[in-house]
Amino acid sequence: MAEQKQNAQDTQESQDPSFSLQRTYVKDLSLEMPNAPQIFLEQEGPTVEVSINVGGQRLAETIYEATVTATVTTRIEDKVLYLIEATQAGIFEAANIPAEQLDPLLGIVCPTMLYPYLRANVADAINRTSLPALHLAEVNFQSLYEQRLAQSAQEEQQGGQDSGLILPPGATRQ
Template sequence: MAENEQAQQEQAAPQFAIQRIYTKDSSFEAPNSPAVFTKQWQPEINLDMNTSTNKLEEGVYEVILTLTVTAKNAEETAFLAEIQQAGIFTISGLEEQELHHTLGAFCPNILFPYARETVDSMVNKGSFPAVMLAPVNFDALYAQQMQQRMAEAEASQEAQH
């Protein structure tokens, strides 16, 4: 009897494992080269981020973090670097809300340093100065996104009444 209870507790215990981290897609463009190299370098850097999740099988998920870095110098696009950094994660034993948080914040937190390094490498290979992206608080972004969804849901409910 005790063995059966122990097996149930082990089964219900949260499980998290990284199966693989990989670059799913990457691109680098320097549309105004070589002219961009003759101008004084005072770039305006813009970072766009997005995450998506694919359920591969029960308890196995692919999380994709997409970073798009655009550098403009004197109103011209100096470079555009895009990376899709992905990971395959095994996750079980979590409530639905915990699972969404893990997929929406915890996994992107794991992927970000890899994506950041890839962007920096691409930019350097394009003969531009290093771009060290600042760390991102995915927990705060996730919380903000959840608040926005709740506000939109409340607004649509009020509009229906």
């Protein structure tokens, strides 16, 4: 009787949803200063452009890799002061997660967990240039996820409408 109870409990536990971060790592990090050292003589303040992108892939049945990439381009007038691209990745285990919850988990929760590591790596790389520190602002990954969903829905709607453009074989709308 006790053995049956234990087996039933083990079966229930194996069916319970589970999610955990297994590992984080820097997947890519590059820093370019194409106009150094002449750019250091400029007196003007720089402009900063930041782009954030989220990605991921399934590695095994319950194992996923999620990535967050930041591209930071800093310019003085039309000259690049520095360009940094960093990709922070993580390995996550997600078992018994309902299919409708898996995409938001990978598109919102995982990037939110990885982003602090990415911010620290970008700040450290910029600090090593001897230029003033740059700390990336907080990102609302839920909002970004919802924007991507809305954009995908809009592209699907427009895909059914004729834009008047004739595309060569194999080409897709951008």
